[in-house]
Amino acid sequence: MSVTVASAAVLLGLPRADGAPGQASASADACRTVGAGLPRGDCGPFWQVLAEDFNGDRVPLGAFSDCDHRVDTSGAHCGGLTGTYRDNWWAYPTGWPDTATSRNRDVTGVYHPEDTVSVGPAANGDGRMSIRMWRPEDGGPVHAAAVVPRAVMEMKYGKYSARIKVVKSAPGYKSAWLHYGGGCEMDHPEGEWTGALTAFHHPCGGGAQGYFPGADDWTEWHTVSTEWTPGHVRFFVDGRQIGHDTRAVPDRPLSWVLQNESALQGPGAAPGSSAQLDITWVAAYAYDWK
Template structure:
């Protein structure tokens, strides 16, 4: 389905920006990223035919030795940031947000080499400037092309910050909000620079919505060239789901991951040649082999106004917290 327009407010074009040609280094610049408002379809769960060992792996319940079992490549289900390589994946991002703080206003001046691996935010400093980018202020979110009564505009400068929680744990916070006067939702999409325009990989994070409200959602995704993988996706006041839109069209794959965003969850996407797998808390929740992308894409931690259900109320806000992000390249050659 079509991606978010992400155009500046004064841009005369509507809808998705066309991608430019792929350069000699294999980088696509200006590819639009996207989401959708499709209804969730729950997969039937059949347990009777599963053996005890397989069931334990799927549900991440304790094994005979007492340790939880995970189905993903890293094999762990704990709350700590995983470090080191995992099976066929080698780690290129390991961020626990325990370093420097980034106050509101840091994620500003982000319209430098936008949508390329050279993109950066002029308001950031040090490692955060080196490692993070965000959709620039003024780009419009997906809802603008869906006929929604409440739409959103990206404003990373007043929605994204980094600092410790009360217990000292470092976190990135995405606090989206709608002005009292009923203007557009202030949305945020942040991007780890090390995995921009990367082909295949493993992408993981530990997240929790600490303040839910109707009208706010996430769609963390890889998108471009008629392909789309979304995980996690959903309204923050509802369920956490994954979607796969095969390249070139075809019926989407829809996979429920968890009932609530308001609990801590570890979410992972593993993208390898001909396969995409989705995991929540070490449990595989979805697998698709149809039309899996085979070209470089960026991982976008996209948070925006809701595409279905009630819109955000004037004066409302909602907040997502991220305690760590890990990403891995895949040795596909």
């Protein structure tokens, strides 16, 4: 199978591994975002519809529960959430199988948002959404988590950005943040948390996947962005364009799913193990048709 490889653009502004901004003053994405802070405001052909830095109310473990309401629609919600988090977030309901189940992996996972997803301050006071996946001591399925920003469910085109870091790594855990449906799929970021961070584009109706290496290590802070416009999808890591594809790009509304689950490659998660991804901000934008 042939592979489309990214033509990397020059990196103009890169946050350092500690989250602080680099020396340069611009980046290649539409918002020209630099540094570690949450971008605010419209940019290029995009107008901002979500800007979440998780510095508001805490959401304890257990709150992302009762999520089986109007699933996979813009009306989906979790009954256990309250306030703005109920308004802004949904999660795959408890009991849904993860991708590894359909691939017949030895170690599979089941979505359990109630005991994997929480929001609160890190040790330095920074507000974060934490995704802590784990496998029971008895060797049962991995407890996985897929969270969905409601503001951009079933939306056609847009810009989707987040700042992320795996703060605890272990074999057997991965992410595949994606838009998919109708034979189309865009994945960014994707990869096992012990490996490299990558983007993929699966053209609508089939064909060779676009494969775009992005970063070597999930355990450093990275800003990831997908820009989806008519006939184009572009992927960015830390302000650097890592890939651009024009082949059979989706032209239908799709939801942005922040999917985290058991690994599809390499060893499965060991019994009693756990791993954690932190998200310090999420920003999303609709596409301006004018």
